[in-house]
Amino acid sequence: MPQIFSKKANYLARGSIVMTGVVFVLIVLISHNVTAYTHDLGVAFQQPAPFSHKHHVKELGIDCRYCHQSVEKGPFAGLPPTETCYTCHSQIWTNSPLLKVVRDSYTTNTPIEWNRVNNLPDFVYFDHSVHVAKGVSCYTCHGQVDQMNLLYKENAFEMIWCLRCHRNPEAQVRPKSEIFNPNYDYSQHETLGKQLVEQYGIKKEQLTNCWICHR
Amino acid sequence: MRPGAIVIASSLLVCGAIIGCERDDMWEQPKTAVLGTNEFFDNDQGARMPVKGTVARGADNLQEDDLLYRGMENGKLAERFPFEITENDLNAGHDKYDAFCSPCHAKSGDGMGMIVQRGYKQPFSFHIDRLRNATPGYFYSVLIRGLRPTQLPGVKFEPDDDKVHPAVAHKLSPVERWQIIAYIRALQLSQNATIEDVPMEQRGELDKPKTEGSNGESH
Incomplete structure (x- = not known):
């Protein structure tokens, strides 16, 4: 019986051992959530002045819109x-x-x-105004900014993270009056979420289309 | 080179390519992000200031509607609102008042907001006679032009009134300004109301305790 494997198969075998190692390392990296590290989550940003959101929002009670005025009106929240x-x-x-x-x-x-804290890739089209208009709170994406002495990134804004809400907006949308409320209580949210999605006319079936964010 | 070394080298290459992805093509497109930098200009400032001597299209001071945009009518401060105020307007005004005015004027309008407690000059209470009788156009004028008593010769001030109101036109659209003024009117009524003002069928509700979940802060 002739040899089934040629002599080159030895190299294939050795190569596959190496590749197995590579894949293993990648799996370990991914499962150990490198996101926080690569995106500098939780790291206070160097800014020209040590502006404290905690002081201005929580202690003084100033509304987000006092400074970020265009958040209801345009794609950019405004500085x-x-x-x-x-x-x-x-x-x-x-x-x-x-x-x-x-x-x-x-x-x-x-x-x-100021140094930009959240920088979306240029191929993502994000509009603040429509999110606010449909009941997404500032705090849903930006984290508890009212607790941050120096601003840091709470979420990495990776696509999978956006999709979690685009697939299931019921879990996040709030009533109009609660959008700028840092202490909104989600405990009685189960029925309300469905109701609000209906009321806002959120077309769930469209929310995961590619062109919703990539135009 | 031995073929084995080639396999190892190429797999390392693939590995490196996956980990060290360069993201400078579609991630950073050659366009100016909002308020971002642009090296084309001298000071790297992407957002440009208007060229000297020009006025932006659609700017408030180009509009012909004196009443809506400047709060003036026949050369005087307007004595009426430019549009009919509906409940929606009042709710919008309430929302905007709480966001933009209440830090100083307080949610009740008495002028003891948090910023005043921290040292800002106390504004006039909305519930003094002079402001109760002031026209909507007066409030509008203060909103867009700011207030220094000496600048308003038609208005009588007490000698020790050194009040200052910054112009806040850039924060609010004309309609929003009028909605806020409408809400101030509602506040003035609310602080100067008698039991006679409450409709007979709703008077019983006044004594009821607040229900769970409806806190006074939200609306």
Whole structure:
């Protein structure tokens, strides 16, 4: 009987041992959720001024929209112009060294260069206004910003993460009045979620279409 | 090179390609992100300021409707709203008032909001006679132009009134401003109401305790 395997099969055999190792390592990496590490989740971002969302949102009770005005009106939530900081800081903490960046920006008419925390890939089309209009709260995606002294990324915004809600919006949509509420209670949400999806006219069957986000 | 080495090298290559994916083609497209940088311009600022001497199309001060956009009518502060105020307008006004005004003016309108408690000059209460009688156009004017007492010669101020109101036009659309003013009117009524103002059939409801789940903060 002639040999079934040629001599080259030895290399195939050795190669497959190596590849098995590679696949094993990949599986370990994926199952151990490298997302948090690769996306810097939970790491406070370096910013020109140490702005505390916790202080402004939780302790002072300022609404998200006071600074992020276009969140209901357009794709981008908006960063406040220095003028907005100056509404209060023209009278409060006017000499604080922490606010020197703000004063310099205001007096020299140059914008403050904040570092972007969440940067979606350019092939994803995301619109804040439609999410807010359909009952998705800021806190659903951005995490408990009201607890963050320095802002960090709570979620990695990977596609699988977006899909969790696009497949099952009932679990997340809130009534209109609760969208900017950091302490919304989801405990009685089971029937309400279904009702709200109906009420908002959310077309669930469309939400997972490719072109919803990739246009 | 031995074929075995080739297999090992190529599998390492595949491995490296998977882990070290370069993401600079479709991930970072050559377009300017909102408020992002653009090296084409001197200061790398992607969002451009209007060219000197130009006015943006559709800017408020290009609009002809004096009443809606400037709160003026026949050269005077308007004495009426530019559109009929519905319940929806009041609810929208309530929402916007709580977001944009209540930090200083407080949810009740008495001017003791959180920012005032932290040191900002206390604004006038909405429930003083002068503001109860003020026209909608007056409120609109303060919203879009801001307030320094010396700038409003027609209005009588007490000598020690050094109040300051920043212009907040850039935060709110004209309709939103009017909705807020309508809600301020409702607040003024609410703080100056007698039992006579409550419809007879609803008077019984006043004494009822608040039901579970309806907290006063939300609406």
